[in-house]
Amino acid sequence: MTAxxxxxxxxxxxxxxxxxxxxxxxxxxxxxxxxxxxAENGFHAVTLRQVAKAAEVDTALLHYYxxxxxxxxxxxxxxxxxxxxxxxxxxxxxxxARNGDSIDVRGAITAFVQPLLDKVESGDSxxxxxxxxVAMINNTPEIGGEIMSENFDPVVLRLLDLIERALPSAxxxxxxxxxxxxxxxxxxxxxxxxxxxxxxxxxxxxxxxRTALHHLIDFSTAGxxxxxxx
Amino acid sequence: MTAxxxxxxxxxxxxxxxxxxxxxxxxxxxxxxxxxxxAENGFHAVTLRQVAKAAEVDTALLHYYxxxxxxxxxxxxxxxxxxxxxxxxxxxxxxxARNGDSIDVRGAITAFVQPLLDKVESGDSxxxxxxxxVAMINNTPEIGGEIMSENFDPVVLRLLDLIERALPSAxxxxxxxxxxxxxxxxxxxxxxxxxxxxxxxxxxxxxxxRTALHHLIDFSTAGxxxxxxx
DNA sequence: AAATTTATTCATTCACCGTTGAATTAAATA
DNA sequence: TATTTAATTCAACGGTGAATGAATAAATTT
Numbered sequence: 137m138t139a140x141x142x143x144x145x146x147x148x149x150x151x152x153x154x155x156x157x158x159x160x161x162x163x164x165x166x167x168x169x170x171x172x173x174x175a176e177n178g179f180h181a182v183t184l185r186q187v188a189k190a191a192e193v194d195t196a197l198l199h200y201y202x203x204x205x206x207x208x209x210x211x212x213x214x215x216x217x218x219x220x221x222x223x224x225x226x227x228x229x230x231x232x233a234r235n236g237d238s239i240d241v242r243g244a245i246t247a248f249v250q251p252l253l254d255k256v257e258s259g260d261s262x263x264x265x266x267x268x269x270v271a272m273i274n275n276t277p278e279i280g281g282e283i284m285s286e287n288f289d290p291v292v293l294r295l296l297d298l299i300e301r302a303l304p305s306a307x308x309x310x311x312x313x314x315x316x317x318x319x320x321x322x323x324x325x326x327x328x329x330x331x332x333x334x335x336x337x338x339x340x341x342x343x344x345x346r347t348a349l350h351h352l353i354d355f356s357t358a359g360x361x362x363x364x365x366x
Numbered sequence: 367m368t369a370x371x372x373x374x375x376x377x378x379x380x381x382x383x384x385x386x387x388x389x390x391x392x393x394x395x396x397x398x399x400x401x402x403x404x405a406e407n408g409f410h411a412v413t414l415r416q417v418a419k420a421a422e423v424d425t426a427l428l429h430y431y432x433x434x435x436x437x438x439x440x441x442x443x444x445x446x447x448x449x450x451x452x453x454x455x456x457x458x459x460x461x462x463a464r465n466g467d468s469i470d471v472r473g474a475i476t477a478f479v480q481p482l483l484d485k486v487e488s489g490d491s492x493x494x495x496x497x498x499x500v501a502m503i504n505n506t507p508e509i510g511g512e513i514m515s516e517n518f519d520p521v522v523l524r525l526l527d528l529i530e531r532a533l534p535s536a537x538x539x540x541x542x543x544x545x546x547x548x549x550x551x552x553x554x555x556x557x558x559x560x561x562x563x564x565x566x567x568x569x570x571x572x573x574x575x576r577t578a579l580h581h582l583i584d585f586s587t588a589g590x591x592x593x594x595x596x
Numbered sequence: 597a598a599a600t601t602t603a604t605t606c607a608t609t610c611a612c613c614g615t616t617g618a619a620t621t622a623a624a625t626a
Numbered sequence: 627t628a629t630t631t632a633a634t635t636c637a638a639c640g641g642t643g644a645a646t647g648a649a650t651a652a653a654t655t656t
Contacts, residue, residue: 151605152651159603178506180410184644194605199645201603275501275557276408285564292565312566313581317551319561324550327505331549334515335522336542351543355589362588381635382621389633414614424635429615431633600655606648613642618635625630 163201166191168262171212175265178272179209179279210283216255216266217287223251224291232298242357244298245318248291249349252326256345264328271327292319299360306363314363318356325352393431396421398492401442405495408502409439409509440513446485446496447517453481454521462528472587474528475548478521479579482556486575494558501557522549529590536593544593548586555582 169190173182184205188195202208224247231247232239255263273280296311303311325348332342342348399420403412414435418425432438454477461477462469485493503510526541533541555578562572572578 149605150651151603151649153601153603153653155652157653162603177508178408178410180408181508183642185642195644196606196646197604205644271505274561275505275553275559277557277559278407278411281560285561289565309566309569310581312562312570313578314585315565316554316562316570316572316578317547317582317585320549320551320554321547322550323505323554324546327507329505329507330511331504331515332542332546335519335545336539339539340542340546342546348543348546351540352547354592355544355547355586358588358592359585362584379635380621381619381633383623383631383633385622387623392633413612415612425614426616426636427634435614598656600653602653603651605650607646608648609644609646611643611645614640616637616639618637620635621633623630623632626628 162191162193162197166193166198166201166208167212167215170208171262171265171269174209174212175268175272178276184208209279212266213269213283213287216263220251220255221287221291223254224248225294227251228291228294228298239298239302241299241302241360242353244295244302245353245356245360247298248295249322249353252322253346253349267326268328271323274323303360303364306360310363311360314356314360317359318352321352321356325349392421392423392427396423396428396431396438397442397445400438401492401495401499404439404442405498405502414438439509442496443499443513443517446493450481450485451517451521453484454478455524457481458521458524458528469528469532471529471532471590472583474525474532475583475586475590477528478525479552479583482552483576483579497556498558501553504553533590533594536590540593541590544586544590547589548582551582551586555579 166187170182170187173186173190184195184198187208188198198208202211227247227250228244231243235243252267256267270284274284292315296315300306300308300311325342325345328342328345330342332340340347396417400412400417403416403420414425414428417438418428428438432441457477457480458474461473465473482497486497500514504514522545526545530536530538530541555572555575558572558575560572562570570577
C-alpha cells in the first residue's frame with residue numbers, strides 16, 4: 137500500500153529532455169523564484185537547493201543554466217536592471233526634450249524616480265523583489281559594489297547633468313553629495329524595511345512606495361535647491 | 367627534524383584555564399574580530415571558524431561565551447549600540463537644555479548626528495565597522511528588523527520631538543517621512559560603500575564621513591524646512 | 597536512420613558549517 | 627588541602643553547501 141501510494145503521489149520526473157519546448161519558461165521560473173528568495177533573505181542566506189525546490193527543478197539544472205550561484209544572482213539582477221535603466225534614460229531624455237530651455241530640479245528628479253514607481257505599480261510583483269535586492273546590496277560592498285555602479289552610474293550622471301543646468305551656480309562636488317543623500321533615501325524606500333511603520337506607530341507605511349517617493353521628491357528638491365543659496 | 371620544527375613553530379596551546387586573568391580581554395578580542403568580519407562580509411558570509419581563527423581561539427570558546435552565532439552577532443551590535451544610544455540622548459537633551467526657547471531644525475539634526483561623527487573620529491576603528499554593520503542590516507529586515515527599531519527608535523522619536531517644536535505647523539506624518547529621507551542618507555553614509563567615489567571619479571570620497579555628514583545636515587535641514595512652506 | 601546536441605535528473609564528492617561532550621588545567625571556595 | 631567552578635582546547639557529529647560527471651531522453655542535424 138505504502139509503495140503504491142508513494143508511486144501515485146510522486147509522479148517521479150525522469151531524467152532526459154522533456155517533451156515540448158519549455159526550457160525558456162523554466163529558466164524564467166528559476167529566475168523568478170531566485171529573485172523572491174534573494175529579496176527575502178539576501179545572497180548568502182539563500183541556498184541553491186531552496187531555489188531548485190521552489191522552481192521544482194533539480195539543482196544541477198541551475199548550474200547548467202547559470203554556471204554558479206553568483207551567475208544566477210547576476211542574471212537576476214541584470215534581467216530587470218537593464219530594462220529599468222533604459223526606461224530611466226528615456227524618461228530623462230524626454231524630459232529634456234520637452235523642457236530644454238527651462239529645466240528645473242523637481243522635474244529632473246521626478247523623471248529620475250518616476251520609472252521606479254511605474255514598475256512598482258505595474259502589477260508584476262517581481263519588481264518589488266528586485267528593488268529589495270537593490271536596496272540590500274547597495275549597502276553591501278562585497279556583493280553590490282561593481283554591479284551597482286556599472287548599472288546605475290550612467291543614469292545618475294545624466295540626472296546630475298540636468299540638475300546642473302537648473303543650478304548653474306552649484307559646485308560639482310556639492311551636487312554629488314546631494315545626490316548621495318537622495319540616493320540613500322531612495323534605497324531605504326525600496327527596501328520596504330517596515331522600520332517606519334513601527335517608528336510612527338503605523339501612521340506611515342513603508343510598503344506605500346508611492347507616498348514615500350512623493351515625499352522623497354519634495355525633500356530632495358528642497359535639498360538640491362538649498363545649494364543655490366550659497 | 368620535521369617533528370622538532372613543528373613543535374617549535376607551533377607552541378600548541380593546551381586546554382584548560384590559562385594562568386592569570388585574561389578572559390575579559392579575550393572576550394573583547396573575539397568581539398573585535400567578529401565585528402570586523404561581519405562589517406566586511408555580512409552575517410551569513412562569516413563563519414565562526416573564521417572568527418575563532420582571527421581571535422586565535424578555539425571555536426568552542428565562542429559558544430562558551432556567546433552560545434550561538436546569532437548571540438555573538440547581537441552582542442557585537444549591542445556593545446556599541448548602547449553606548450552610542452546613551453550619548454545621542456544626552457546630546458539631544460543638552461541641546462534642548464541650552465536652547466529650550468529657540469530650537470531650530472539644524473541644531474536638532476546636528477545634535478542627532480554629532481555623536482556619530484565623534485565616534486568615527488575617536489581613533490577606535492571599531493566604530494567604523496560597527497556603522498558598516500548598522501548600514502548593512504538596516505536594509506536587511508530578516509536580520510535587522512527587531513534589533514534596529516529597539517535600539518534606535520527612542521532617539522529618533524526624541525529628535526522628531528525637538529524638530530516638531532521648531533516646525534509647529536508641520537504634520538506628524540510629514541515629519542516621519544522626512545526623517546525617513548534623512549535616515550536613508552545617514553545609512554548610506556555609514557556604509558562607506560565607495561559608490562560615490564566611482565560615480566564622481568574620486569571628486570568625493572565616501573570614506574570622508576565628516577564631509578558627508580556636513581552635507582547631509584545641510585540637505586536634510588532644507589528638506590525639513592520645506593515642510594513649513596505648505 | 598544515425599549522429600549530435602539540448603535539456604534534464606541522479607548520485608555523488610568533498611569541503612566546511614554550527615554545535616556539543618569530554619578532557620584538561622588553573623583559580624576560587626570550602 | 628580538597629572540592630568546586632571557570633576557562634580553555636580537543637575531537638568529533640550530523641548536516642548541508644556548492645558543484646560535477648555520468649546517465650537518460652527528446653529534439654535537431656546530418
